Amino acid sequence: MATGTVQVRFFARYAELAGCETTAVSVAVPATVADVVRQVREAIPGAALLPERPLAAVNMRHVRLDAPVNDGDEVAFLPPVAGG
């Protein structure tokens, strides 16, 4: 199995919980967003406070947690959105 590097971004309250706005994680690819969530919750102490099923985006598109993640992708965890 190959290993990919994924750029992770946290926003708003999640950035406060994680204590950072970005990080990079290595995952076995092909992976899913759910794999990245698990990885991040284990790797970053504050990220354990993120929900197990957060709203997520891959490469700036809303996705479900079973969406595929590949090497070089940008995965963002988004608190419930409240625009407008």
Add this chain to the structure above:
Amino acid sequence: MATGTVQVRFFARYAELAGCETTAVSVAVPATVADVVRQVREAIPGAALLPERPLAAVNMRHVRLDAPVNDGDEVAFLPPVAGG
């Protein structure tokens, strides 16, 4: 039967057809708007070109042609409205 005097107003295209903006007609009261229409179409040459069933208002309220008209009322004949 009593006789009442009704103020009649014409607007827009109807004023052009009637050749005037206002007139006064005498009608046997109690009358209806339809009575006033008939009276006006007979009394004013150009008003014969008005529809037999025009949109009408009595004292600045839209009414049907069977609405009552009394002495001193203002009856207006309104071309199809096109506001906005």
Add this chain to the structure above:
Amino acid sequence: MTYLTRDPIVVSALIAEVAAPQCGGTCVFLGTVRDAPQDGGVTGIEYSAYEAMAVAELDRLLAEARKRWPETRLAVRHRLGLVPTEEASIGIAAAAPHRTAAFEACRYVIEEAKKRLPIWKKELRADGTALWVDPAGRPAVVGPEGTP
């Protein structure tokens, strides 16, 4: 309340009239005179009104809207006289605590205004002719509830 004006409609003034700290949503509608190239071009529309009745009718329809959407704040301006193409003939602003009421009340006012305001349009064509606008399909007789 000055509903009728012969000056250009200023949207920011309409919005300021309805603004309030408890209102989170404001819906504005502008009806503008549009060109009609298929008719050889329209340079403007001359609006005339049965002014006192137009004001009375607007009072009534705004009262209806305020009853139906109680926390909604409304402002309306209808322009009379010559309105050149692309300028607004009517402006409506509705502000409400929540956006659904703002949209619905604003829509209600324009729909009722179109049906009920004793206002007429004379279309000024590019070739110099002028034509009364007779809204197609509008019944000649409308009762108090808009029924023929």
Add this chain to the structure above:
Amino acid sequence: MTYLTRDPIVVSALIAEVAAPQCGGTCVFLGTVRDAPQDGGVTGIEYSAYEAMAVAELDRLLAEARKRWPETRLAVRHRLGLVPTEEASIGIAAAAPHRTAAFEACRYVIEEAKKRLPIWKKELRADGTALWVDPAGRPAVVGPEGTP
């Protein structure tokens, strides 16, 4: 297209962006920061965004609206940073040949923006505290079509 701004939203500029001679109806929506006396008063909201994705998402949702209401012209502005109470955080203008499309397209854009834009609010209370706004009842996971 500059959708995001840190300056006050200028309604007349939004309207000018969508104005066109073939458009007879323009619908504008403004979302404004409202006070909440029951929460001890709100002085403003600090808006933050995943900016690049907010722009991409607005591109997508405006493309959807233009496909659904083909002759409609749309402009959107979302303000970021501190927005004081009573000022607009979002402004949308939709102009169309006929008013139904203008209203519907404008409503579509605000509804989708609320669901999809990666933008967050921190409410600034009169007592000096600040609170992330977590829209009640919003599912934690939203799929591409807004389904959980």
